[in-house]
Amino acid sequence: MSKARFSRDRRVTRLTRSSISSHDSGSAASQQGRPSDSGLLDDLSLMRVSELQTSLTRKGKPSKTGSDVSESSSGSTKHGLPSPSGSSVRAPGRTAPRGALETVGRLMKLGRLRNVVVVAGAGISTASGIPDFRTPGTGLYANLEKYNVPYPEAVFNIDYFSDDPRPFFSLAKELYPGRHRPNYIHYFIRMLHQKGLLLRMYTQNIDGLEKMCGIPDDKLVEAHGSFATASCHLCYTPFPAEEAKTAIMSDSVPTCSFCSATVKPNVVFFGEDLPETYFQHAQDFPRADLLMIMGTSLQIEPFASLVNTVKSNVPRLLLNRYAVGPFERKPLRRGDYMELGDLVDSVRRLAEILGWHAEIQDLMNSHENGTLPMLISTSPSSTGVLVPSCSSEESDSSETESKSTEPSVLSNHRPLQAL
Structure with missing residues (x-):
């Protein structure tokens, strides 16, 4: 048993990768404390007002007089915030509220988000030619049907891997560093x-x-780990990462020289300890x-x-x-x-x-x-x-935009695939 494995076993609390999703309840994760930056809060509140106005418009309900989203003849809301984007009443010269990117970008340029x-x-990574996992038809899980896995996530199940490593190795060939940019x-x-x-x-x-x-x-x-190192999935004996890659890319199964079990890259499977x-x-x-x-x-x-x-x-x-x-x-x-x-x-x-x-x-x-x-x-x-060794730092006051410059497509990039 390796020293790293022994160290993990000694830990009282183990945190492992799980396929169970968790939906935010809003109570367990929220922390006490009041925002201290009133300017930041003003920017954040714009999105709430805009969302309420949009909701009322879709339902065909006019804004009620005196409500938080009602507008005065000056084009401002009850709280003095700019009228939501798309509103029919806006004071001359008053700009529409910023969207998500504009607001976050402004706060970053002001130095409030450091x-x-x-x-x-x-x-x-889909723009690099690597499919995502769950998109029907094009996702990586969809390409594993030929292996008859009981469910898509089984490819990352350590017990299933022990029984049949081929589905994961097939996936690994697509994801190994060096094939994409x-x-x-x-x-x-x-x-x-x-x-x-x-x-x-x-x-x-x-x-x-x-x-x-x-x-x-x-x-x-x-x-969730990486392909940079490899080890035996059973006894955790380290294995040369390049040898493991060579075997996997040639459709062979790398085996441990100590116990003869299957070697895998140190990618975290479901039920395994996180790094x-x-x-x-x-x-x-x-x-x-x-x-x-x-x-x-x-x-x-x-x-x-x-x-x-x-x-x-x-x-x-x-x-x-x-x-x-x-x-x-x-x-x-x-x-x-x-x-x-x-x-x-x-x-x-x-x-x-x-x-x-x-x-x-x-x-x-x-x-x-x-x-x-x-x-x-x-x-x-x-x-x-x-300390960065390239590219000069940009001043916080710089407003220069390069919208006229279209992003170049690198010759060795694969086509963009939908999420």
Whole structure:
């Protein structure tokens, strides 16, 4: 028995990956405390007013006089906020309230959001040609039908793997690092790091694209493991990762030299312990002042519940094709934002608002052409601060946008596939 396994067994509380989804009840995860920034609260309240107005309009009900969403002849609501977007009455020269991306982007440019935590799932990699897991017909689970797995998630069940490793190895061949390239979304997150705003990225992905685009190890938590190492699934004896990859890519089964059991990459299966780095969330999420949630279904625990552990006054921005987790609740919690639709398009528009689009394009092109060193640290620095070696810092007052510059499509990128 390896030392790492013995250490895990000694732990009183074990946290394992689970396929059981959890829906936010709003009570267990909310924390006490009142927002301290009145300007921030004003910005957050705009979305609530707009949502109420839209709801009344769809039902065909006029706004009641004296209600929170009623408008005066000056084009303001009862609380003096700008009239909701699309309203028929608006004072001359008064601008419409900002949407989710505009509001979050403005607060970032003002320097109010300095510690950003990113939570990401398979949806951020579809633009790199990797299908997500659950989309009917095109998802990775749909391609496992030939193996007659009892249910799709069985491919990540350690007991099923012990009996038949072929379904997982088939999936692994598609996901092994090196077959795909990072896309615009990955480089946006790296730009967050280069601007000194990324506190940590928590990813469910095992494709390695976050590291490939240059997000440093000390800023990245691969919550479901990776292909970087391999070991015996039974006795946990380490196994050379490259030998395991060679065997799997040639449709062979790598076996342990100690006990002859099947070797697998150190991807976390259902029922297995999460990596030690995952537990950094206990320090990271209370420090966050913005949570970005990208391309995830929020169905796998305990990862899904992370989004409920930030302080109650911290803005949460969901960039996704559809509402998930606590964002399915009506009405939304104050400070919750959604931008639904194509993920690359949403991220690009946020980058344009921040004035980062041209920098991200240059970063992508330089990196792919091999002229830019990757910023990957093997261990956190003694000071905990990473000094970027490329791209000059942008001033907080910069308003430059690059909407006229279309994102280039790298020659070795595979076609975009729908989530």
